[in-house]
């Protein structure tokens with residue numbers, strides 16, 4: 385089965401990486417909307433319009449399943465995508481919420497994400513459906529995205545930014561969650577810094593891994609392909625993308641393609 389995966393930019397490659405590891409017998413096409421990144425600071429209407437356009441492109445390429453790797457697009461555009469598309473669409477919020485409720489011992493769950501994801505309340509809603517008694521707190525951490533994009537995840541700056549954002553949950557604070565959802569595609573890249581700052585007793589949930597597992601019901605009856613193919617497509621050929629993508633995907637990073645989405649709407 386050809387699986388379409390999309391994100392506003394590069395971060396969704398963490399989802400693609402998990403997906404390819406879990407389902408090596410299926411072809412993938414990844415679209416990073418680099419011309420319009422970031423989505424996290426835009427309105428739900430704009431993100432939904434972008435997501436619909438990307439989905440139309442992927443459908444045109446023949447995908448039979450779409451994985452919305454972007455937390456912001458999952459939080460704001462998933463209902464519209466599910467309603468409008470004739471193929472299954474899976475977002476990262478549901479699987480991330482499920483993993484968090486499964487992992488949390490005390491039901492104290494923290495969510496970190498972009499401004500749009502946190503404002504949407506999508507994770508809170510999904511977690512409450514699964515565990516109505518959960519105590520949920522959330523923090524928007526917009527600067528984590530450019531830090532990951534710059535490859536600064538291992539720097540002192542990343543640590544300081546993490547300390548500043550995550551101050552209410554630092555060791556010794558009363559309102560510490562026992563589990564924190566990395567509710568943005570870029571945050572798994574900053575996982576070591578976030579983990580160091582929060583302390584090892586807080587469990588970090590990476591929705592990339594859980595989303596790869598969540599598509600099992602769709603893929604189980606699909607036979608493996610003999611020679612699955614993989615494409616990575618962007619909407620703007622920003623020079624840094626290929627380099628960071630290679631760091632995330634290693635040698636399995638295919639040659640980067642650039643597409644124009646104008647024919648698929650505005």
Ligand code: DGL
Pocket residue numbers: 391392393395396421422423424425453454455456457498501529567568569570
């Ligand atoms: N991909 C976005 C997300 O997971 C982060 C980057 C952006 O703001 O577009 O929310």
